Amino acid sequence: SAVISQKPSRDICQRGTSLTIQCQVDSQVTMMFWYRQQPGQSLTLIATANQGSEATYESGFVIDKFPISRPNLTFSTLTVSNMSPEDSSIYLCSVQQGQNTEAFFGQGTRLTVV
Amino acid sequence: QQQVKQSPQSLIVQKGGISIINCAYENTAFDYFPWYQQFPGKGPALLIAIRPDVSEKKEGRFTISFNKSAKQFSLHIMDSQPGDSATYFCAASAGTALIFGKGTTLSVSS
Numbered sequence: 001s002a003v004i005s006q007k008p009s010r011d012i013c014q015r016g017t018s019l020t021i022q023c024q025v026d027s028q029v030t031m032m033f034w035y036r037q038q039p040g041q042s043l044t045l046i047a048t049a050n051q052g053s054e055a056t057y058e059s060g061f062v063i064d065k066f067p068i069s070r071p072n073l074t075f076s077t078l079t080v081s082n083m084s085p086e087d088s089s090i091y092l093c094s095v096q097q098g099q100n101t102e103a104f105f106g107q108g109t110r111l112t113v114v
Numbered sequence: 115q116q117q118v119k120q121s122p123q124s125l126i127v128q129k130g131g132i133s134i135i136n137c138a139y140e141n142t143a144f145d146y147f148p149w150y151q152q153f154p155g156k157g158p159a160l161l162i163a164i165r166p167d168v169s170e171k172k173e174g175r176f177t178i179s180f181n182k183s184a185k186q187f188s189l190h191i192m193d194s195q196p197g198d199s200a201t202y203f204c205a206a207s208a209g210t211a212l213i214f215g216k217g218t219t220l221s222v223s224s
Contacts, residue, residue, distance in 0.1 A: 004157075031210075031211075033211045033212075041216070041217070042203065042214045042215060042216045042217050043158070043203070043212075043214045044214075045211050045212075045213070048210065048211055092157055092158075094157075094211075094212075099146075099207075099209040099210070100145065100146035100165070100207055100209055102148070102160045102163070103148070103150075103160065103212055104160075105157030105158050105159070106157050107155070107156055107157050108156075108157055
């Protein structure tokens, strides 16, 4: 199993600012992902965080808006840049030890942009 | 993103009844089909998962039925309890990230 600590748990931010969300895992994992979940909605994959290289983004998400770092096998950050109210959502970090294995999720960061 | 279609959007079941949630997919490269349970304020947690080489998997009160030819799979919750009230997501993967269905909000009335 994997225990994920995600910080902050929630934040209220002014439009135009940026917020960096941290994801710390208690063990080394091969796969890390970032998802967005709007209230009452499903989870949408933002990107795969690749250790030591640029993240792989899904259609509709770009690096300038959602820069991601993954310096090692236990840590990643997601930055939401130049925020607007449309960015208000829950952002979730997820990890897997290998392909088609159980995905573990952090508790999420609830972001409100005003 | 490749779609996984989930229905119904919401479900109300009497205590002790059977809850059934259905999902369908298009991408034949998917080879892993988990179901996740999410309570308010929490991240999703794995409930049960199946691979396409079997047609059914049972864990306690939870059963996945899988129909490879129809590209459909479903979750059955037997003897539903109020503590099962949550949002359920089906998902699929082709070896990379999970693609989620839209979710089903289950309410079990006592």
